[in-house]
Amino acid sequence: MKQLVILSGKGGTGKTTVAAALAHLAAQTHSVVLADADVDAANLGLMLAPVTQEMHDFTGGKVAEIDPVVCSACGRCAEVCRFDAVRAGTVTTVDPLACEGCAACYYECPVEAITMTPQRAGQWFVADTRYGPLYHAHLFAGQENSGKLVTLVKQMARLRTLDDQAELLLVDGPPGIGCPVIAALAGADLVLIVTEPTISGAHDLVRILGVAAHFQARAAVLLNKTDLNPAQAETIAATCAERDIPLVGTLPYDPAVTESMVRGEPVTMGDGAVAAALREVWAVLQAHLQNG
Numbered sequence: 001m002k003q004l005v006i007l008s009g010k011g012g013t014g015k016t017t018v019a020a021a022l023a024h025l026a027a028q029t030h031s032v033v034l035a036d037a038d039v040d041a042a043n044l045g046l047m048l049a050p051v052t053q054e055m056h057d058f059t060g061g062k063v064a065e066i067d068p069v070v071c072s073a074c075g076r077c078a079e080v081c082r083f084d085a086v087r088a089g090t091v092t093t094v095d096p097l098a099c100e101g102c103a104a105c106y107y108e109c110p111v112e113a114i115t116m117t118p119q120r121a122g123q124w125f126v127a128d129t130r131y132g133p134l135y136h137a138h139l140f141a142g143q144e145n146s147g148k149l150v151t152l153v154k155q156m157a158r159l160r161t162l163d164d165q166a167e168l169l170l171v172d173g174p175p176g177i178g179c180p181v182i183a184a185l186a187g188a189d190l191v192l193i194v195t196e197p198t199i200s201g202a203h204d205l206v207r208i209l210g211v212a213a214h215f216q217a218r219a220a221v222l223l224n225k226t227d228l229n230p231a232q233a234e235t236i237a238a239t240c241a242e243r244d245i246p247l248v249g250t251l252p253y254d255p256a257v258t259e260s261m262v263r264g265e266p267v268t269m270g271d272g273a274v275a276a277a278l279r280e281v282w283a284v285l286q287a288h289l290q291n292g
């Protein structure tokens, strides 16, 4: 089993377009399990026509809850709460959005009126797609622990890959360089970084390459929309060469990408320039995966 994780140092580089295309191409010759590890904005499924098979709750951190029957309104919890989450009054309550779950009030309450209750912070799903099972998740607004949810999605997808003896686990990771990205790249045989020829694309590429190097993950780069800024494209190619990072392909700007998104299908279902380039990229990636 090989694990290919697709990342981008920033959003908007075409990472999910590439992930959907690679899912389509890989499934033609390999058994594939898919994971969308962008739990804040999962959208790989938009191009894969998923049919949900399972839905599960994700429990995040805990928040304080006060039992009004037991509470004696002594005010001690409001005194110790450093996050101003306790609302004193005729009935003492906790604002769940302000509560950080530190449990100081729980330990200080003289009558044990406070319980620390696990919060339902999101959901994760298993779906069938044309190219293999898809594991994805949705973190509720305002919730933390996206790294934990990414880890959960990846663990479940990895177990499915092992159970099915599938050949490839393909992970569409989150943008950026934070905790969810680190969770997404864990265990990768190859990290494919999709970037674009802009100043911010070049800048964020250096940052995400630094993260991959720190965690000793083998990286490769795919440059999208190359023809939009040839000078920046050269800068990115030079960055890859300096660091001995393979540049596995360049994709032209192609309106066919937007048209395929509107249709809700991978761009490689068609025959445009970018589809041809992605087929070449997939051939190169297979070689890198086999040599890993």
Ligand code: SF4
Pocket: 066, 070, 071, 072, 073, 074, 075, 076, 077, 078, 092, 108, 109, 110, 111, 112, 113, 114
């Ligand atoms: S510390 Fe306990 S008893 Fe006192 S106000 Fe808070 S919940 Fe009520």
Ligand code: SF4
Pocket: 063, 064, 080, 081, 082, 083, 084, 085, 086, 094, 098, 099, 100, 101, 102, 103, 104, 105, 106
């Ligand atoms: S758990 Fe901490 S943050 Fe939440 S209400 Fe109690 S003291 Fe405040």
